[in-house]
Amino acid sequence: MLAQEEVDAVFINAILSAIQQRNLERIWGKPVLDRVGLIIEIFNAHAHTKEAKLQAELAALMYKKSRLVRVRGTDGRQTFGQFGEAEVVSARGRAASKGTGFVGGAGETELQLQRRRIADRRLRLLSQIKEAQRTRLLQRAARKRQSGLEGKSLATIAVVGYTNAGKSTLTSALTRTALYCNERLFATLDPTLKNAILPSGRKVLFSDTVGFISDLPIQLVEAFQSTLEEVVEADLLLHVVDSTAPNIEEHRSTVFHVLNQIGVPEEKLKNMIEVWNKIDYEEEEEEDMHYLDDGKGEEEEEEEEEEEEAELSEDSIAEETLEASSEATVDEDQIQNQEDDSDEWLLSEDENVSDSELWKVPEEAKEDAAQKSGPDVRVSALTGVGLKELMYLIDEKLSGEDEKRKSGTIVERNDFQSRKWRPSFKDGEEFAAGQ
Numbered sequence: 125m126l127a128q129e130e131v132d133a134v135f136i137n138a139i140l141s142a143i144q145q146r147n148l149e150r151i152w153g154k155p156v157l158d159r160v161g162l163i164i165e166i167f168n169a170h171a172h173t174k175e176a177k178l179q180a181e182l183a184a185l186m187y188k189k190s191r192l193v194r195v196r197g198t199d200g201r202q203t204f205g206q207f208g209e210a211e212v213v214s215a216r217g218r219a220a221s222k223g224t225g226f227v228g229g230a231g232e233t234e235l236q237l238q239r240r241r242i243a244d245r246r247l248r249l250l251s252q253i254k255e256a257q258r259t260r261l262l263q264r265a266a267r268k269r270q271s272g273l274e275g276k277s278l279a280t281i282a283v284v285g286y287t288n289a290g291k292s293t294l295t296s297a298l299t300r301t302a303l304y305c306n307e308r309l310f311a312t313l314d315p316t317l318k319n320a321i322l323p324s325g326r327k328v329l330f331s332d333t334v335g336f337i338s339d340l341p342i343q344l345v346e347a348f349q350s351t352l353e354e355v356v357e358a359d360l361l362l363h364v365v366d367s368t369a370p371n372i373e374e375h376r377s378t379v380f381h382v383l384n385q386i387g388v389p390e391e392k393l394k395n396m397i398e399v400w401n402k403i404d405y406e407e408e409e410e411e412d413m414h415y416l417d418d419g420k421g422e423e424e425e426e427e428e429e430e431e432e433e434a435e436l437s438e439d440s441i442a443e444e445t446l447e448a449s450s451e452a453t454v455d456e457d458q459i460q461n462q463e464d465d466s467d468e469w470l471l472s473e474d475e476n477v478s479d480s481e482l483w484k485v486p487e488e489a490k491e492d493a494a495q496k497s498g499p500d501v502r503v504s505a506l507t508g509v510g511l512k513e514l515m516y517l518i519d520e521k522l523s524g525e526d527e528k529r530k531s532g533t534i535v536e537r538n539d540f541q542s543r544k545w546r547p548s549f550k551d552g553e554e555f556a557a558g559q
């Protein structure tokens with residue numbers, strides 16, 4: 125067991141509310157990172173292109189906004205937080221001022237100021253991202269005009285899947301190019317287009333995309349909106365599944381959930397090809413299993429895991445931490461009940477929810493999983509097994525699409541606004557603010 129001094133920071137694999145995070149930091153005297161915070165750190169570390177950097181900054185900003193809480197310090201005065209978080213300001217100061225008609229106060233001003241700064245920056249980032257999106261749109265339109273063989277349009281195939289499923293490795297293998305592949309999560313943040321020739325001789329474009337992850341809040345999806353646009357607009361989707369992942373069903377349903385959220389039409393989801401990757405690994409794994417066995421029975425391990433999970437449940441964290449540091453902290457409900465009208469104008473409608481709610485993927489959405497229960501094709505992107513079969517399948521699916529288009533079953537969708545999911549901002553406003 126590590127001594128407290130040896131620990132630099134604590135990561136909690138759950139979504140913490142701002143208050144929970146802050147209370148834990150107070151008790152432990154260490155920075156505490158939750159699941160969303162960690163994802164954002166990774167986004168930032170992996171963002172290299174201009175667009176990816178903008179998107180990562182927007183994600184960080186949205187997260188920061190949800191962390192804006194007001195706390196009263198141990199000495200009873202308004203505080204900016206023990207750890208220098210300038211965004212943490214007093215709620216009780218505001219409560220005390222209620223009824224007197226006095227709405228000002230240092231804490232509130234600071235909070236409003238912070239919110240305003242965040243709102244301004246968000247608008248600027250959104251308009252820059254929108255600009256990148258426009259360029260992308262023009263390029264896409266130009267690509268569509270380019271003809272493939274026999275006058276067929278140049279089809280785009282988006283490669284989607286959970287992070288680390290092997291999307292980049294597969295895209296590289298299919299297009300015989302070298303894309304950046306890595307064991308790290310979110311190795312790819314930008315969509316990359318590469319061309320390839322199908323067995324029929326048809327020329328197509330493969331688009332490698334950012335990976336999905338469970339509990340990825342919709343606010344983060346907003347940040348990657350222009351990247352995900354490639355997916356919505358693609359002619360065909362390849363869903364890469366890591367067949368070695370222990371929680372494969374959760375991965376699959378997460379991917380379906382995100383695709384639904386970003387507005388991929390039902391028709392395209394049905395037509396999607398499910399590719400189970402890393403089949404080479406499966407064989408090796410069985411041989412290796414006994415080396416990894418630590419001598420514990422499976423039941424014992426499960427029990428331990430359950431205990432750990434119980435310890436980390438949000439409620440227990442909230443209770444413990446609120447008790448342990450009652451003087452320095454405030455109750456979350458109390459804060460929400462005091463949710464003032466004065467700041468509301470800074471937030472759009474959907475943002476007036478508690479911060480813990482803000483970062484949660486709705487439960488029912490998780491059940492919104494794949495109807496299909498097996499792979500269309502099993503491959504190994506590393507060894508090349510199954511890739512030929514996959515290429516034939518893509519050819520087949522695309523010509524099926526052509527047929528449908530000819531018979532008028534499919535209507536071309538060039539209209540962005542008809543998408544199911546749209547970000548919480550209104551287009552006109554964003555542009556007015558950004559120009």
Ligand SMILES: Nc1nc2c(ncn2[C@@H]2O[C@H](COP(=O)(O)OP(=O)(O)OP(=O)(O)O)[C@@H](O)[C@H]2O)c(=O)[nH]1
Binds near residue numbers: 286292312334335404
């Ligand atoms: N054994 C085995 N490993 C694979 C296979 N395909 C990919 N990998 C490995 O899986 C890891 C992730 O591969 P990537 O292609 O970067 O995965 P990705 O889905 O693009 O990941 P992100 O961009 O981070 O979302 C790398 O270490 C690959 O070498 C495969 O067919 N077999």
Ligand SMILES: [Mg+2]
Binds near residue numbers: 291293312
């Ligand atoms: Mg990748």
